[in-house]
Amino acid sequence: MTSYQERYSASLMNTFGPPKLALVRGAGAHVWDEDGKEYVDFLGGIAVNALGHAHPALVEAVTAQLQTLGHISNFFTSPQQVELAEALLTLLDAGPGKVFFANSGTEANEAAFKLTRRTGRTQVVVAEGGFHGRTMGALALTSKEAYRAPFEPLPGDVVFVPYGDADALRSAVSDQTAAILLEPIQGEAGVNVAPEGYLAAARSIADEHGALLWLDEVQSGMGRTGQWFAHQTMAVRPDVVTLAKGLGGGFPIGACIALGDAADLLQPGNHGTTFGGNPVACAAALTVVRTIQDDEILEHVTVLGQKLRDGLAADPRVTEVRGEGLLIGLDLADEKSADVVAAAQRAGFILNNPTPKRIRLAPPLVVTQDDVNALLAAWPGILDEAGL
Known part of the structure; x- marks a missing residue:
């Protein structure tokens, strides 16, 4: 059967360009595509899914x-x-x-x-x-x-x-x-x-x-x-x-x-x-x-946001990290943000590149310690694969 990504262009206006994925299910800070692959969603619908996906x-x-x-x-x-x-x-x-x-x-x-x-x-x-x-x-x-x-x-x-x-x-x-x-x-x-x-x-x-x-x-x-x-x-x-x-x-x-x-x-x-x-x-x-x-989520956001910013900044290929809480932006040493987002997606993480040198993260406010640890552990390899 033809995938939803392929069917998209025949029925939807081309206002967003081709979709990166066809997502079919979510739970917390995780989503699954039509092929069953799981991703940790560090974009949160662009800062929308405050409570994550399918919060009871x-x-x-x-x-x-x-x-x-x-x-x-x-x-x-x-x-x-x-x-x-x-x-x-x-x-x-x-x-x-x-x-x-x-x-x-x-x-x-x-x-x-x-x-x-x-x-x-x-x-x-x-x-x-x-x-x-x-x-x-x-x-x-x-x-x-x-x-x-x-x-x-x-x-x-x-x-x-x-x-x-x-x-x-x-x-x-x-x-x-x-x-x-x-x-x-x-x-x-x-x-x-x-x-x-x-x-x-x-x-x-x-x-x-x-x-x-x-x-x-x-x-x-x-x-x-x-x-x-x-x-x-x-x-x-x-x-x-x-x-x-x-x-x-x-x-x-x-x-x-x-x-x-x-x-x-x-x-x-x-x-x-x-x-x-x-x-x-x-x-x-x-x-x-x-x-x-x-659920005292504001304190959770403050603590995890600091951990995430510190962890991302630890790699020398990241030249600056900005933001507060779980609204985070970082600058890369080279204009390879699109490559970083693509490499992250292959590794099972959804990120965003608002400019050629910048990455934005805005995960659900309920993102877990394990989710953050997983991204930070994968981060050097993601930058390697992106050619940084």
Whole structure:
């Protein structure tokens, strides 16, 4: 029988290129392909599968909710929707706020982008290297030329400045600026961590000009760094936070959270969604939150993340390791990241190469000590096979 990989090109649009594998089953941080080969998943659906694959609590929550109430439209609310909004505001611990639920990170950022327009200003100052989504609005906020060029003209009045450069940010922001948009840790760029004091400077600059500080925590939020949100280690209070990926543990959900006065900028008729905030997605996200709390997963992420970073950095062919918790990026001595990912896959590990010299790891937060030990034991051989 023809494999799913071969059948893919005949029926699916070529937006992602040929799939590397056809995966059919998962458990914890492990997945199996259609031929029965097992892999340790150190990508986690790109920081999505917070509880790994087929976590019993998540399976039970989604099943029970579907058996009770699946979809109701946003003319109505549900206990799960209200409880999740309350839980996220509690986790942020940044004062009063309100939540808009969407289905993805790009949709959460679209909502936030529209929210900034309600300030009466239009300019958004964004860091180079950031990734905020592929829809036309979110794409306008994403600096990568290869993503932008085929779809221009995009929504305007977006200014890009170098990431981590507070002076450049200060020069770009004015009294016409609606918002400053930053990732505390840039994921797609290869895990760039905001320099010390950078977010605090951004907060000060935003305050000086009456602009909003909008933090995109789509990839870095929900325990990924060992804190609920990456910015919490930097003692900065944002006006807007966007979430998705790990929030639903694999079930599609995003959130735009506005704090203080920003919480009332979007009013009836300004924005909407059919599926956003549906009971099943909210039940999944509530289960992710409660499981991370009950199983003390944040401490686990901190300890294992440090072990993983130290182990990867021990090989001299790795020139730099960055990140926090289980959001990890590393630089190689040569532009062979694609070869490293291919060699890792042959060895039974799933990694990602965001740039020719960089590797990204974002495994499930429940990845085990044994999983980490297995990758570190195989790591020198993987680099050997990749020709480094």
